[in-house]
Amino acid sequence: MSAEWDECDVLVVGSGGGALTGAYTAAREGLSVVVVEASGVVGGTTAYSGGGLWFPCNAALRRAGDQDALEDAKAYFHAVVGDGVPRELQDAFLDNGAALIDYLEADEDFEFVAFPWPDYFGSAPKASTTGRHIMATPLPPERLGDLRELIRPPLGTERAGEPLPDLVFGGQALIGRLLLALSKKDSVELRTTAVCDELVRGDDGRVAGALVTQHGARRGIRARRGVLIAAGGFERNQAMRDAHGVPGSARDAMGPETNRGAAMRAAIEVGADTALMSEAWWSPGITHPDGSSTFSLWFTGGLFVDDAGERFVNESWAYDRIGRVVLDRVAEGGIRLPYWMIYDDREGPRPPVHSTSVPMGRTQDFVDAGLWHSADTIEELAEKIAVPAANLVRTVARVNTFAAAGRDEDFHRGDEPYDRAFTDGRSPLVPIEKGPFHAAAFGISDLGTKGGLRTDAHARVLDNAGKVIPGLYAAGNSMAAVSGTVYPGGGNPIGSCMVFSHLAALDMRTRV
Structure with missing residues (x-):
């Protein structure tokens, strides 16, 4: 690669709850990070959402008196999801959600609270009547300061002109807390209006970086440890929906206008396999x-x-x-x-x-x-x-x-x-x-497409032969959903995105 390319340890594509969790984990583990976001604001679909997280047996639930057993949660999830998704992938999500909350709450910028929300298949084995659902604790806008202007506004504000709420809550609070924590990490650079649409794969087969277009200029970013694609789905791209047989209309999707699948297509072009491409939430x-x-x-x-x-x-x-x-x-x-x-x-x-x-x-x-x-x-x-x-x-x-x-x-x-x-x-x-x-x-x-790049339990992207593509990771709606064709409970999409982004960053920490 030519010397004029920018360099970092980890390149994160996207800025929703999962992408920023991956960036935070990588930075906390001592890696330098560049986050590229296609739009001019941060937060992705997470910023529109209620911000719920489906994490069985986590500390916030325990503080509220929850006595759920992880084996019960697994029995429920496995029964609902079935065998269409590898069991090891399902268990990677289930085993690491509570640990992720512990990891985050060790930082004073993170705080979560139980928000009772019954599981979505109440007749399935071991379904919870109160749910396995938590949310980020709301924030006063003053604590965010200028960072609030960086967060994608709620749908009511963005599409209907409503004033911003007096309190930062739901998905806004989750993104706000992630930005607060990231703002204290000198090793993180955030670039908005930056579209990643091409990956660079070396002669050894490793994904070594990407090409990004920002303000009309194209620039390379070399990623020494890896590239994490957590850029949402392709729900706003009608041509791509049609090509993969996704029912409905891009007009009726709730994702941001920039969720057009550019980074996902770039991964496919370097050999990534996909699954569930006709599916959505x-x-x-x-x-x-x-x-x-x-x-x-x-x-x-x-x-x-x-x-x-x-x-x-x-x-x-x-x-x-x-x-x-x-x-x-x-x-x-x-x-x-x-x-x-x-x-x-x-x-x-x-x-x-x-x-x-x-x-x-x-x-x-x-x-x-x-x-x-x-x-x-x-x-x-x-x-x-x-x-x-x-x-x-x-x-x-x-x-x-x-x-x-x-x-x-x-x-x-x-x-x-x-x-x-x-x-x-x-x-x-x-x-x-x-x-x-x-x-x-x-x-x-x-709420977005849920088909995407096929991964292993470490969020490493697989090729058509089922082999790992070194240096390439995926999470969230850029990854084929760990829940397959179902939606087990509120907070499953954001929760799984956060877990697999976290696991991706931890895996990149071990790479040289």
Whole structure:
């Protein structure tokens, strides 16, 4: 390599919770680090999120009185994920989450707290009714100072112009704490608006660095110990989604606009293998007047119906489970997007949906766009949304019977702890009986793609023959998900990204 190239021990591509954890670990272990981020702000999808982390048996849970056993957590995870992901990879995640929290909390800039959030498959063996879920403790903005301006703002601020919250919490707090800790490490350089789209592999087969474009200039960065790709997925790249058969639209993904898979493609070009490339972290998405559908949860009523005016899913399941059923029904021809949420007037004309990622605008705008309908009778409502009136009347009557009895005989809504997470433990079955009656249009959204580079238990990237590509590591949505085609619990995506980024940095520490 020519002398004009920059040099470091570790090059980290991306700046979400996992990428910054890898950078922090490498710096704390005495390595020099360059972090390159494609956008002008730091935090990736983590900064948009609630910042939850799924780490069984960690110190924050123990402080809250948790008595979970790691073997129980493993039994749950293995049962839900199955054999589609190597067991050693699953166990690398499960065995190292608690240790990572210990590692981080040894630094005064990190503090975590339990946040009860039931596991997403409540009927699976050893599922936890309170979850294995923690979050970074919120921060006052004053503690971050100018660093707060570097953090990617929440979706409500970025896409809808809402003011920044008075308290830094959720994913913002996790990124803030990581930046605080990194700001005290002289061996870390952070470069924004820097796109990594080419890796350099030496004659010995080792990935020795990368080419990065920043402000129109192209520059090489030599990485003596390795390159960690933790740059998110490719959810915002419609052409790449189409090429790999990812359903849905780039417009409806919740990841940053820069999540276009450039670094992932660079790894593929040097021989990296991939897996799960048609997969994403799905959710139902309320459809907005601009045509986008955004990640939605926290339903306090309503029922979903297909093109036949019939229910097809437990509406209180975790979002990824609902999203997958929607996609199956679309593939079968039973649903043409949008599908509809039916609800009554007990909460007014706005749907009983209390988290839509991007705030809902004016009611009239949804009405004018043909996305929300109201009628004095169910029959009239059915006509407005073009479903068979007799079926919709029968569907509503059946749900009302279930609500009166407190048991859903068709889809078992309310049978699992997560089903009741947003109703203070009460039954989520709400009758539809108070007119006028309403319908709101829904599409499919995602939190990002989950297919990516195939790795071993040390986060080392593998080639098509299953051999390690020396010097190349991956984590998060740039890595084929350790949870395979399922979403075991809240905080699994960020948690696994952090663990494998941490393991990557520890492995690089041993390389010369």
